[in-house]
Amino acid sequence: MNDNASEKTTISIPSTGLIARWQNIPLYARIVFALVLGLLTGLMLGNDAAVLAVPGKLVLRLLGALAPALILAAIVHTFMTTQLGGPLAMRLPRLLLLNTLVAIAVGLTVANVIQPGQGAGLSPPTPHDEATKSANPLALFLENVPKSLLGPLGDDGKVIGVIFIAVAFGMALRKERERPLGTVGHLVELFLESLIRILHWIIALVPFAVFGIVANIVGTEGFAPFKALGIFVLSVLLALAIQAGYYLLRIRFGSWVRPGELLRGGRDALVMAFSTASSTATMPVTYAALKDRMGLREQSASMGALVGANFNNDGTALYEAMAALFIAQMIGMALSFQQQLMVVLTSIIASVGAAGIPEAGLVTMTMVFTAVGLPVEYIPVLLTVDWFLDRCRTAINVMGDMNVSCLLDGTHKERV
Numbered sequence: 532m533n534d535n536a537s538e539k540t541t542i543s544i545p546s547t548g549l550i551a552r553w554q555n556i557p558l559y560a561r562i563v564f565a566l567v568l569g570l571l572t573g574l575m576l577g578n579d580a581a582v583l584a585v586p587g588k589l590v591l592r593l594l595g596a597l598a599p600a601l602i603l604a605a606i607v608h609t610f611m612t613t614q615l616g617g618p619l620a621m622r623l624p625r626l627l628l629l630n631t632l633v634a635i636a637v638g639l640t641v642a643n644v645i646q647p648g649q650g651a652g653l654s655p656p657t658p659h660d661e662a663t664k665s666a667n668p669l670a671l672f673l674e675n676v677p678k679s680l681l682g683p684l685g686d687d688g689k690v691i692g693v694i695f696i697a698v699a700f701g702m703a704l705r706k707e708r709e710r711p712l713g714t715v716g717h718l719v720e721l722f723l724e725s726l727i728r729i730l731h732w733i734i735a736l737v738p739f740a741v742f743g744i745v746a747n748i749v750g751t752e753g754f755a756p757f758k759a760l761g762i763f764v765l766s767v768l769l770a771l772a773i774q775a776g777y778y779l780l781r782i783r784f785g786s787w788v789r790p791g792e793l794l795r796g797g798r799d800a801l802v803m804a805f806s807t808a809s810s811t812a813t814m815p816v817t818y819a820a821l822k823d824r825m826g827l828r829e830q831s832a833s834m835g836a837l838v839g840a841n842f843n844n845d846g847t848a849l850y851e852a853m854a855a856l857f858i859a860q861m862i863g864m865a866l867s868f869q870q871q872l873m874v875v876l877t878s879i880i881a882s883v884g885a886a887g888i889p890e891a892g893l894v895t896m897t898m899v900f901t902a903v904g905l906p907v908e909y910i911p912v913l914l915t916v917d918w919f920l921d922r923c924r925t926a927i928n929v930m931g932d933m934n935v936s937c938l939l940d941g942t943h944k945e946r947v
Contacts (some may be wrong), residue, residue, distance in 0.1 A: 559918030564916045573749025580750030582747035587911040593733045604723040626935050634845035635875050638852040641770040648860030676725035728782035744911035763857050768863040771927050778876045778934040786937035787944045796824040797933050804929040805922045827940045835936025845931040846924030848878040861920045870903045877902040
């Protein structure tokens with residue numbers, strides 16, 4: 532996420548005054564502010580803070596509706612635009628898949644051994660009955676927010692959901708109404724850009740979701756879940772460190788590049804990845820580090836840094852697997868081996884092409900949770916620390932790209 536293509540999360544509608552100043556604050560700073568405000572509000576309101584969970588449910592409902600279409604458009608666009616060819620292209624998919632499988636295995640192993648969410652005592656969400664929905668305008672409003680992008684166009688007959696979708700795409704396409712569409716590629720690109728623009732608007736609401744869910748948890752559950760969150764952060768950092776060690780070990784025995792040379796030559800790319808939380812923005816720096824500073828062949832550097840970056844999101848896949856187990860442990864839900872296998876499969880599928888989606892980890896996490904029946908309502912709990920872990924896993928994503936390039940370059944350096 533990311534692993535993310537962009538940190539821009541502001542609505543592209545001119546605004547002035549307080550709203551403009553709020554939007555100019557970086558997203559992570561807004562989330563931290565919302566976290567602190569949520570803690571104070573939860574302490575003051577106690578059990579009455581439960582009603583504040585509604586913004587979080589709304590944001591997650593919107594993300595859940597948008598996620599499948601976004602992943603579909605991103606994967607289609609990635610495969611249509613990525614240049615694949617030559618002998619190295621046959622090795623690339625195997626390396627990418629192996630790295631991703633190892634990352635998920637590391638994440639699941641660490642989460643199962645440490646069990647950071649154990650004992651948090653978080654109550655699983657209880658669905659409201661129909662009488663409550665009819666008596667509660669907010670719950671009734673949430674019910675009319677579409678659960679999927681195409682759902683309201685099918686048999687569920689919710690006209691309000693159709694209006695939601697129509698207004699969203701109408702606003703997203705306003706600036707594109709004169710745009711010529713000459714090929715199928717142009718149409719796919721327009722669809723993806725429209726979805727990403729809508730996603731920007733939803734992500735702008737994330738701080739409000741964090742405020743609501745934190746206030747609700749502190750008011751009704753206390754601070755135990757947040758103690759578990761600290762252990763989760765340490766567990767993720769440990770898993771990412773193990774994954775980094777795996778990369779260096781693979782390079783030591785599968786490439787002429789030495790691990791120390793990789794860290795020295797690629798430090799600019801790793802620092803930029805951590806600073807921007809964007810593997811896409813770091814791509815040119817990664818390519819230059821591989822080709823100019825480490826001396827890899829041009830094709831090896833481009834395959835790993837440019838092509839691999841669109842498919843290789845090991846840090847994101849590792850994090851999402853751990854996040855699924857963490858939330859399950861917090862609510863006392865044991866994931867079976869089959870469910871954990873489903874987490875693996877969903878993480879792999881969701882990570883393909885996700886590098887082109889802003890806040891990719893947040894978007895794809897809704898799909899992973901839904902696949903194994905976990906409540907997405909608690910994803911905002913993770914957002915309180917995600918702004919930091921996002922940067923860490925993006926650095927691992929970039930390190931994975933460099934790992935692939937080094938392995939593709941072989942065990943003998945090209946002599947000029």
